Amino acid sequence: MQVVGLxxxxxVYVASKDRKFRINELLVLEDPYQGNLIGEVxxxxxxxxxxxxxxxxxxxxxxxxxSLKHLGYSISEDEINIAKVKLxxxxxxxxxxxxPVRLPTFDEVRGYLLKGKREDGFLLGEIKNTEETAAxxxxxxxxxxxxxxxxxxxxxxxxxxxxxxxxxxxxxHIGVFxxxxxxxxxxxxxxxxxxxxxxxxxxxxxxxxxxxxxxxQDNTMEKKDFKDDFRKFxxxxxxxxxxxxxxxxxxxxxxxxxxxxxxAMASAIAELHLRGDTYLSFSNxxxxxxxxxxxxxxxxxxxxxxxxxxMEKEKYKKLRQLLExxxxxxxxxxxxxxxxxxxxxxxxxxxxxxxxxxEAMMQGKLAVVQGPIWLLQVFSTYLxxxxxxxRRDYKDxxxxxxxxxEYFPPFIIATDEAHNFAPKGRDAATKxxxxxxxxxxxxxxxxxxxxxxxxxxxxxxxxxxxxTKVIFRTVRASDIATITEETDIKTxxxxxxxxxxxxxxxxxxxxxxxxVAIRVRFPHTRSPHTQNPLDEIxxxxxxxxxxxxxxxxxxxxxYAANFARAVEEINRDTGENYQVRTLKAALxxxxxxxxxxxxxxxxxxxxx
Amino acid sequence: xxxxxxxxxxxxEEAAKAMQLRLRQKPSTQVLRxxxxxxxxxxxxxxxxxxxxxxxxxxxxxxxxxxxxxxNNTGGPYPYLLTLQQALAKVCNQEKGHVTITDxxxxxxxxASMGEEEYREFVKENLACLEVKAAIAAFExxxxxVILLDGSLVRYKIEAAPLWEKLKNRALSQNTILVGIVExxxxxxxxxxxxxRLPKSGYPASDWEILFxxxxxxxxxxxxxxxxxxxxxxxxxxxxxDPKPIGIDLPEEQQVYLTEVANLVFTLTPRDGRGIPLWLxxxxxxxxxxxxIMEGLLSxxxxxxxxxxLKPKRQKREx
Numbered sequence: 001m002q003v004v005g006l007x008x009x010x011x012v013y014v015a016s017k018d019r020k021f022r023i024n025e026l027l028v029l030e031d032p033y034q035g036n037l038i039g040e041v042x043x044x045x046x047x048x049x050x051x052x053x054x055x056x057x058x059x060x061x062x063x064x065x066x067s068l069k070h071l072g073y074s075i076s077e078d079e080i081n082i083a084k085v086k087l088x089x090x091x092x093x094x095x096x097x098x099x100p101v102r103l104p105t106f107d108e109v110r111g112y113l114l115k116g117k118r119e120d121g122f123l124l125g126e127i128k129n130t131e132e133t134a135a136x137x138x139x140x141x142x143x144x145x146x147x148x149x150x151x152x153x154x155x156x157x158x159x160x161x162x163x164x165x166x167x168x169x170x171x172x173h174i175g176v177f178x179x180x181x182x183x184x185x186x187x188x189x190x191x192x193x194x195x196x197x198x199x200x201x202x203x204x205x206x207x208x209x210x211x212x213x214x215x216x217q218d219n220t221m222e223k224k225d226f227k228d229d230f231r232k233f234x235x236x237x238x239x240x241x242x243x244x245x246x247x248x249x250x251x252x253x254x255x256x257x258x259x260x261x262x263x264a265m266a267s268a269i270a271e272l273h274l275r276g277d278t279y280l281s282f283s284n285x286x287x288x289x290x291x292x293x294x295x296x297x298x299x300x301x302x303x304x305x306x307x308x309x310x311m312e313k314e315k316y317k318k319l320r321q322l323l324e325x326x327x328x329x330x331x332x333x334x335x336x337x338x339x340x341x342x343x344x345x346x347x348x349x350x351x352x353x354x355x356x357x358x359e360a361m362m363q364g365k366l367a368v369v370q371g372p373i374w375l376l377q378v379f380s381t382y383l384x385x386x387x388x389x390x391r392r393d394y395k396d397x398x399x400x401x402x403x404x405x406e407y408f409p410p411f412i413i414a415t416d417e418a419h420n421f422a423p424k425g426r427d428a429a430t431k432x433x434x435x436x437x438x439x440x441x442x443x444x445x446x447x448x449x450x451x452x453x454x455x456x457x458x459x460x461x462x463x464x465x466x467x468t469k470v471i472f473r474t475v476r477a478s479d480i481a482t483i484t485e486e487t488d489i490k491t492x493x494x495x496x497x498x499x500x501x502x503x504x505x506x507x508x509x510x511x512x513x514x515x516v517a518i519r520v521r522f523p524h525t526r527s528p529h530t531q532n533p534l535d536e537i538x539x540x541x542x543x544x545x546x547x548x549x550x551x552x553x554x555x556x557x558x559y560a561a562n563f564a565r566a567v568e569e570i571n572r573d574t575g576e577n578y579q580v581r582t583l584k585a586a587l588x589x590x591x592x593x594x595x596x597x598x599x600x601x602x603x604x605x606x607x608x
Numbered sequence: 609x610x611x612x613x614x615x616x617x618x619x620x621e622e623a624a625k626a627m628q629l630r631l632r633q634k635p636s637t638q639v640l641r642x643x644x645x646x647x648x649x650x651x652x653x654x655x656x657x658x659x660x661x662x663x664x665x666x667x668x669x670x671x672x673x674x675x676x677x678x679x680n681n682t683g684g685p686y687p688y689l690l691t692l693q694q695a696l697a698k699v700c701n702q703e704k705g706h707v708t709i710t711d712x713x714x715x716x717x718x719x720a721s722m723g724e725e726e727y728r729e730f731v732k733e734n735l736a737c738l739e740v741k742a743a744i745a746a747f748e749x750x751x752x753x754v755i756l757l758d759g760s761l762v763r764y765k766i767e768a769a770p771l772w773e774k775l776k777n778r779a780l781s782q783n784t785i786l787v788g789i790v791e792x793x794x795x796x797x798x799x800x801x802x803x804x805r806l807p808k809s810g811y812p813a814s815d816w817e818i819l820f821x822x823x824x825x826x827x828x829x830x831x832x833x834x835x836x837x838x839x840x841x842x843x844x845x846x847x848x849x850d851p852k853p854i855g856i857d858l859p860e861e862q863q864v865y866l867t868e869v870a871n872l873v874f875t876l877t878p879r880d881g882r883g884i885p886l887w888l889x890x891x892x893x894x895x896x897x898x899x900x901i902m903e904g905l906l907s908x909x910x911x912x913x914x915x916x917x918l919k920p921k922r923q924k925r926e927x
Contacts, residue, residue, distance in 0.1 A: 063657070064878045064886050070663040071672055072701035073887070 001101035003029060004082070009091040012039065014083045014101045020046060021083035022129040023496070024517040026112065028104045029085070031096050038109060040514070042492045043084035048075065086490075088112060088514060106137035106159070113159045114141075115511050121162025122194035124187075124470075125521040128504065130159040145521035146220055148503070153219055153522055161518045163468065165198060167511050171467035172442040175418075175458075176451035177483060178472025183503035185210065187470055188416060188451045189523045192366060195412055196229040199364035203357065203387065205380050205415035207373040210527040213366070217526050224524040231360040235371035235379045236348025239357055243279040243350045250382055254349075257378035257429035258340040264333045271326060272337070279350045285322070286338045292319035293331040347375050354383055361387065361411055373420055380421065381429040384413065388437060388446055395444045410445025413437065418450035419457035431459060438465035456482045468509040470518075473500040489515050547574065548586055549595055552607075558587070560604035633807045637822045649801050650831040653867065654824070655845065655874040666872070669753035670784070672700045673746045674887045676758040677739040679731060680897040682906050683918040686724045687715035691731055692902065695738035696895035697746035697755075700887065707745040708895075709738050736767035744775050747784060754785045754872065758888055761788035761857040762837050776859055785865050789873065790855030791884055792816075793844070797835060819844055821851040825879070828870050829853075833863065845870050847877040847885075854883050 001016040014027060021044040029037040065075050087095075106113075113127055123145055134142065134157060143155035163174075174191070178184035185208075192211065195202045204211055213226035233239040241254065251273055255261055261269070272285060292300060300323060304316045344350065360367040371379060387408070394405040415421055421430040422438075437446050438461065450466060452458055456478045469487050474480050474497045484494045487508040493515055497506075507516040551574045552558065555566045567583050570576070578586070587607050590596040597608040635643070644650060658666075666672065675697045683689035691713055698706040711734060715727050722730065743755055757764070764772040779786050799806060799813040806813070823829065823846035830843045841863035844853040856873060858866055876885035907915050 064876055067658070067660075067663055067875050068700065068886060070660045071667055071887075072699075072703075073890075074702065075890075078890075 001027070003095055003097050003099050003101060005097065007094040007097055009094050010087055012085050012087070012095045014039075014041075014085050016081045016083075016101075017079075020044070020081050023492075024127075025083075025129045026088075026104050026109050026133065027083075027085055027101050028108060029087075029095055030100045030102065031091070032099060033096060034091055034093070036108070037087055037091055037095060038089075038104065038112065039085035039087045041083045042086050042490060045082045045084075046079050047082070048079045084492075103132045106133050109133060110137075112512070112514075113516075114162060116162065116164030116166055118162060120165045120198075122165060122191060122198070123521065124161050124163055124190055124194065124507075125503075125518050126156040126158035127161050128158065128517040128519055131157050134159045146222070147519060148522040149519075153221065155221075156521070158519075161507065161516065163194075163507075163509070164511065165200070168447050169442070169445070171510055172446075173438060173448040173450070173466045173468070175455070175463065175466035175469040176449065176472075177453070177455045177469065177474060177479070178451075178505070179453050179475050179479075181502060182453075182472035182474070182500065183505070183520055184451055184453065184472045185416065185527065186503060186523055187472060187505060187520045188414065188449070189213075189525065189527070190520050191449055192230075192414060193226065193524055195414075196226045196366050199229070201361040201364050201409045201411040202366045203361060203383070203411060203413050204366060204368045205376055205413075205421070206368050206370045207376050207415075207417055207420070209370050211368045211370075212528045213525045215526055215528070216524055217522065220522065220524065222524075226366075226525060228365075230366035230368055231356070232368045232370060233356060235369065235375050236352070238352060239354050239369070239379075240349045240352030241379065241382050242353040243277070243282070245353075246382075248273055250385065253381045253385075253429050254344060254378050255337060255340045257381055258343050258374070260427065261340075262333065262336070264330060265336050268326075268329045268333045269337060271329065272334075279345065283338070283341055283345070286334060286341065288315075288318060289322045289326060289329070290331065290334050290338060292323045293329075293334060295319070297323050344378065347371075349375070349379060354386060357383065358387065358390075358408075362409065364409070373417070377421065377429050380415075381433060384430065384433045384437070387411070388433065388441075388444075391446055392444050410447075412447045412449055414449035414451075416451045418452040418462075419454050422450075422459040422462045424457055424459045435459060435461050438462045453479075455479050455486070468507070468511070471497065471506045471508065472504070473497060473502065487515070488513075493517075545586075545590060545593070545595070548576075549590060552587070557606050557608045559601075559606040630809045633809050634817075635806070635810075640818060640822055643802050643805055644798065644829070647801050647805075648832055649798055649835065650829045650843075652823070653828055653830060653870075655826045655828055655847075655867075655870050657826075658871050658875045663875070666753050667701070670751050672754045672756060672872075672887065673697050673743070673750060673752040674700075674756045674758075674885075674891040675739050675743045675746065676888060676891045676895050677735045677742075678892075678895045678897050679735050680899070680902050682899075682902040683714075684920040686727065688918055690714045690906070692897055692905070693731070693735050693738055694895055694897055695735070695742040696891055697742040698891050698894065699746060699750045699752060701750075704750055706894075707742050707749065709742045709745070711738060733767040736764050737771055740764055740768045740771040740775050744771065744778070747775065747778060747782075751782060752784055754787060754869070755779070756873075756885065756888060757786065757788050758791070758892065759788060760790045760837075760855065761786065761840055761859065763788075765839070780859070780861055785862050785869060786859055787869050787873070788840075788855075788857035789885065789888060790857065793853070793855045795837075795855075797831070801835075815844065815855075816852055819846075819853045823853055825849055826874050828856075830866060833860070841866055843870055845873060846883070847874050848879055848881050848883040850881070850883045852883065 001014055001019060003012050004015045005013045012029065014021070021041050023041055023044055025041045027039050027041065029039055031037055068075060113130070125145065126147060137159060141160060144160045145156050146153050147156050176184055176187050178187070192202070192204060193213065196213065212232065213230050216223045216225040248270060252261065252266060252269055255269065273282060300316055300319050304313070304320065357367045357369065369376065369380065369383065390408045391410065394408045397405045421428060422434040423431065434448070437448060441447060450458070450462065455463060463486050471483055471487065471489065474483060480494055480497050483489060483497070489506055489508055493506055504517065504519050507518050551570050552566070555569060558566045563580055567578050567580055570583065571578055587596060591598045591607070599606045599608060641652065675695065677693065677695040679691060679693045681689050681691050693711045695709045696706060715722065739757065743757060746752065747755065776786065793814065793816040795815050796812050798815050798818045799811055803811060819829065823844070825846055825848065828843045828845040833841060837857065839860050841858045841860055843856050843866055845856055846853045856870060858869060873885055876887055877883060878886055
């Protein structure tokens with residue numbers, strides 16, 4: 001390998017007769033004057049001077065080329081490989097043309113490939129195309145993780161990629177971008193596994209119900225699960241919001257998360273929500289006020305003049321009092337508030353609290369919060385503000401020298417579909433708190449891991465704060481544009497984005513000062529959704545059929561005369577709800593599958 | 609647009625008309641074919657592409673060697689110039705490698721002084737010598753079945769007689785077939801034989817002119833023995849869609865192989881190409897000394913000042 005052609009202090013071409021270059025490979029240019037320079041392959045080309053590009057030059061005759069091969073000459077071996085190499089650090093003057101080029105040993109490029117101490121790093125995968133260099137590294141670094149490619153699992157042969165946890169203090173937030181099927185979810189899973197390995201407290205919002213870490217992969221060489229390192233909570237079932245502790249701001253945020261509030265509603269809430277309100281007292285007040293407003297003052301007065309039970313009387317007095325107190329609030333506003341509140345209540349949000357989440361975080365576990373996306377938005381507004389405030393209060397207190405508050409650890413907040421939580425150009429309940437954490441979280445040791453398939457839809461202030469970006473395959477031009485704008489990714493790499501294989505990613509981090517091409521390791525655990533819907537339907541069908549077969553066996557043969565009774569008995573035995581028509585159809589299916597026999601007789605079909 | 613001189617235009621038109629007339633009066637291909645057959649000039653045969661088994665047989669017997677040479681001059685007008693020559697013999701089997709023989713000289717520094725014409729002749733002969741030397745070296749190293757030489761074999765016999773005899777004798781003794789591939793046919797044997805039957809304007813004609821478009825793709829005209837090129841057997845072959853045929857020479861002693869060789873040449877020639885076996889094109893590319901290389905060599909080994917000294921005024925012309 002040697003440097004050829006016109007060189008610059010930043011960029012050179014390297015040619016080789018027998019070695020094909022791979023993109024992102026590191027090479028050592030042995031410049032006789034400037035010493036060894038390290039460069040990275042950004043483009044790799046091969047060409048054959050006997051097979052020109054022009055059409056009609058007569059060389060495309062495959063028969064002739066094949067004949068030559070039989071004579072012992074393979075035209076493809078006369079190939080020349082050329083790589084465009086960018087120097088990692090600019091040279092003082094252009095590289096000497098003709099100087100020899102070779103592959104580096106690990107020690108020569110250690111600083112470019114490994115940052116920080118190994119124990120403090122998240123082992124995310126391997127650095128692509130570093131096999132030869134990896135062969136020269138110390139044994140402790142070899143084969144650290146398992147890789148998955150084309151249906152095979154193998155120990156990595158490349159240099160491992162570590163993301164230094166200590167560097168989070170400097171570069172706190174991570175963005176994970178990539179379209180569906182790009183390996184983004186795997187990437188997120190690997191990051192979270194590493195978080196758990198380091199027992200770093202973390203909170204994860206999981207709208208897809210897929211962040212389950214208790215099942216280890218079937219086909220991996222070393223089984224590992226995180227049963228004890230994470231806890232899963234469903235909103236409304238395990239955790240919720242304690243209404244009593246809601247500040248007015250929290251309540252506003254919650255209600256507006258269901259559906260945006262009008263100005264009138266917001267001011268109505270300000271008037272209606274009293275300190276020390278429980279859900280019951282607040283919702284009662286709303287319901288009564290609605291009733292009062294619907295009746296109107298004259299009818300309330302009139303009702304009060306009538307003779308009635310004392311209880312009844314009490315109620316009307318209360319209605320009148322409310323009318324007097326809140327005379328300026330329009331009925332639609334109150335109704336609007338009431339249905340929002342009811343929706344929150346029905347989700348079970350107000351029947352639990354967030355103690356369990358905090359507990360898990362205090363123990364250095366990963367707390368996975370699951371719920372439908374709208375509820376998750378509502379809830380996480382409350383949850384994130386709450387935990388963030390607690391951490392902030394503790395840290396501020398410490399700074400002021402007041403060892404007052406209860407200890408709350410630094411933590412990571414992670415979510416998929418981040419563009420739903422901090423969307424660009426529109427409001428979302430969670431946007432404020434996420435923006436705040438993005439801007440200030442570093443100070444308090446609160447870090448974000450935001451994954452999205454649409455970086456373009458993510459709020460720009462947030463995107464700008466994501467220092468480290470893991471970019472998987474992206475096809476949309478607008479997203480590629482956003483990525484190019486927001487990262488130090490080079491044009492050559494941006495061009496490759498639509499073609500990245502699943503699991504391959506570009507790692508753009510200020511720590512490395514360049515984009516590193518990595519392949520994410522095979523996760524230890526698997527998502528619960530891995531069953532193919534097609535398999536699911538088939539399995540379900542099989543089991544119901546088998547069940548039916550079992551239950552009709554005692555009634556065979558079934559024919560027209562005993563059909564009705566058979567239906568009745570089968571329904572009783574199985575708890576199913578067959579009609580004559582549906583059972584017949586089901587039996588016909590069984591016949592089709594050969595599990596049952598059917599005979600046609602003058603008296604109708606007989607199932608045997 | 610510049611106004612063209614009227615007189616120039618007329619003269620040119622006249623010449624072009626005469627040329628057109630000559631082409632129009634050329635007998636039709638069928639007539640020509642019949643004439644050729646009737647006069648016993650040769651016979652038409654269709655070539656076959658060899659199959660892989662047949663190719664493998666050739667490889668087993670030693671494979672194929674291709675030989676080509678290249679000359680390039682640099683510097684100024686005679687005798688202020690440097691000539692660089694290179695001949696390459698390359699065997700199809702890549703592992704075996706190749707033989708390169710080079711030479712460089714200048715009329716100024718040669719012992720015997722000679723005129724420009726003489727020098728040009730010398731250069732030509734020297735190249736033929738280099739090519740034959742390369743062929744002999746390749747023959748000794750690889751003992752191939754076939755040696756393809758770029759150009760007529762007659763040329764070697766005339767320009768490098770002693771070496772050629774040596775090569776021929778060895779080849780004959782070891783049954784290595786020597787083949788000359790002629791890209792630019794310059795003989796006029798056919799028109800000479802058909803002299804009395806061709807229209808006046810169409811005589812004398814080069815062989816390629818008579819054969820232009822006459823042969824089908826893969827068809828060859830085997831010239832009857834003894835008709836021309838003493839000591840050689842020749843055939844013309846349309847080896848690709850290009851209507852201009854190529855010539856194939858064999859030593860007379862090896863004429864039994866003529867069909868086999870024609871088939872081989874046809875097999876190795878891209879159908880849509882210009883009609884030269886790909887193998888020779890590859891060697892040509894390898895052996896050619898480009899102007900860039902010449903310039904590079906000159907400025908490296910001679911120094912910029914001398915290059916300036918040699919550079920002819922003509923090259924400094926700017927319009």
